[in-house]
Amino acid sequence: MKKLLLSFAFCMMATLSMSAQDKELSLQAKAKNDMVALAQVVNLPENQREDFFRLFEMKYEVMDNKELSAERKLEMSRVIEAKIRGTLSPQQMAQLEANPELLNRLIGKKIK
Template identity: 45%
Template sequence: MKKILGAFILFLAFTFNANAQDKAFKKVDVAVEAKKNASEMADYLKLNSTEVENFFHLFEYKFNVLNENLSEERKAELARIIDLKIRATLSPAQMEKLEKNTELLKKLTH
């Protein structure tokens, strides 16, 4: 009887621990967050409407992937990929201006 009670208590402890980890992750509204990122970037770099739309789709992709509760390693890889795509799209002058605003660049890539 003691073994059954002990196993039951361990089962409950692991169940509560697993639920606590699931609740810590919050999904975001993809469209809203992507629009925020694209508009902040557009305001800072004075982008045209086509560029804004392209970056909106990039950030939409980013938030869709981030909603999957990734490991830290995969998040770092996603940030690297987003950074490379931004660098490939912007002109050198625009990228230089964006690099000066490290806070915005980090927000856009992470």
């Protein structure tokens, strides 16, 4: 009986562990997709790609957190937008603003 319970507990832990890894990979995939989309629109140099990847990864971690309030998520959108505007040149920002759908996706703003 103890072996059966131990086996069951082990299976449950393995399942939860794999689920957490899948979620992290999913967040990383979303962040990479955002970084690639931004790089295609504004022609990002290689050194900025990693910075934006980390920024978008952080964005998805916050936005997917069910425990955070809508106000906190809205503040995160503002921070993301400020970091994008502060990092990109005026010409790059103009290119990004020409694509409002992408800009809203990058900053995490929901389009209604």
